[in-house]
Amino acid sequence: MIQRVASCSCGQLRATCAGEPVRVSMCHCLECQKRTGSVYGVQARFARTQVTLAGASSQWARRGESGGVATFHFCAACSAIVYWEMDALPDFLAVAVGAFADPAFPPPRVSVYEERCHSWVFAAGDLPLEHHH
Numbered sequence: 001m002i003q004r005v006a007s008c009s010c011g012q013l014r015a016t017c018a019g020e021p022v023r024v025s026m027c028h029c030l031e032c033q034k035r036t037g038s039v040y041g042v043q044a045r046f047a048r049t050q051v052t053l054a055g056a057s058s059q060w061a062r063r064g065e066s067g068g069v070a071t072f073h074f075c076a077a078c079s080a081i082v083y084w085e086m087d088a089l090p091d092f093l094a095v096a097v098g099a100f101a102d103p104a105f106p107p108p109r110v111s112v113y114e115e116r117c118h119s120w121v122f123a124a125g126d127l128p129l130e131h132h133h
Contacts, residue, residue, distance in 0.1 A: 019046075019050050026111045
């Protein structure tokens with residue numbers, strides 16, 4: 001069975017995920033934009049039983065646009081969010097796809113809150129590329 005490890009920037013907080021995610025989604029809501037510092041968030045949902053957590057996390061909770069509460073777990077040293085719990089889905093954890101640092105990670109199959117989407121996001125594939133190694 002495949003195992004993938006998501007971690008914070010300094011490596012102290014980790015989530016080892018066994019098997020494939022049950023859902024990978026791209027969220028354009030304003031709260032995900034603020035959380036990531038980017039124009040959308042991408043998260044992988046795993047059954048809680050698929051995830052082994054290691055390291056110390058600090059927590060912060062907020063109510064999302066859907067009305068549910070998400071509790072984010074982030075590293076106290078580097079502040080990177082690695083995973084979060086959703087009160088509406090207690091048997092699952094969401095893991096930030098970027099925390100896997102794996103360009104081969106399965107792509108999103110769901111996009112939500114497109115009404116908040118920056119107009120250029122889906123045209124980004126048409127941009128000229130600068131190749132950096």
